[in-house]
Amino acid sequence: MIRSACKRLGTTALNAVSKQIKSGCPSAAAAGLRSYSDTGPRPHTSLFPVVSEGTWLQKNNYAQFDGWELRQLINFVAADDGVPEPEIIIEVLKGCRNNNDYALAIRFLEVVRLKGGNKMSEIWPYIMQEIGPTMQELGISTLKEMGYEEPELWLEKVDDM
Numbered sequence: 001m002i003r004s005a006c007k008r009l010g011t012t013a014l015n016a017v018s019k020q021i022k023s024g025c026p027s028a029a030a031a032g033l034r035s036y037s038d039t040g041p042r043p044h045t046s047l048f049p050v051v052s053e054g055t056w057l058q059k060n061n062y063a064q065f066d067g068w069e070l071r072q073l074i075n076f077v078a079a080d081d082g083v084p085e086p087e088i089i090i091e092v093l094k095g096c097r098n099n100n101d102y103a104l105a106i107r108f109l110e111v112v113r114l115k116g117g118n119k120m121s122e123i124w125p126y127i128m129q130e131i132g133p134t135m136q137e138l139g140i141s142t143l144k145e146m147g148y149e150e151p152e153l154w155l156e157k158v159d160d161m
Helices: 001-021 054-059 067-079 084-098 100-114 117-138
Strands: none
Touching: 067 100, 067 117, 084 100, 084 117, 100 117
16 A cells, blocks of 8 residues: 555656656656666666776876775775785775874774685785785784784684594
């Protein structure tokens, strides 16, 4: 019953707005009218369309991003399936340093470390080898130095006993 009432209300409102448009008197409600059925596919409107390509990295300077853009980039990288390239990690760390957001830098490193999945033991040492000098230059401690390599209340797995 509610569904039919909503459908009638929507149809009535659409007809009223359409009549206003045809009569040459568009109101604020009519200006917002949009037909969603005849639109084609939308272009990709992401702020970071291709983060993994080096050409895009050269065009954008992550170190100049403000806090909001930096957090959007980190969310985009975290949602991606792959582990980001060390160059991208370095630029994000520089951006965190420019914004004086040490906690965001550490959290980003934790995300990158966990993105290695089953291959974490192979990927993480390589990434640390590549970004280590930059971390020293920026004054960012490694996760191992801070004791974040393992959870604080970590218990041995039952399968390993």
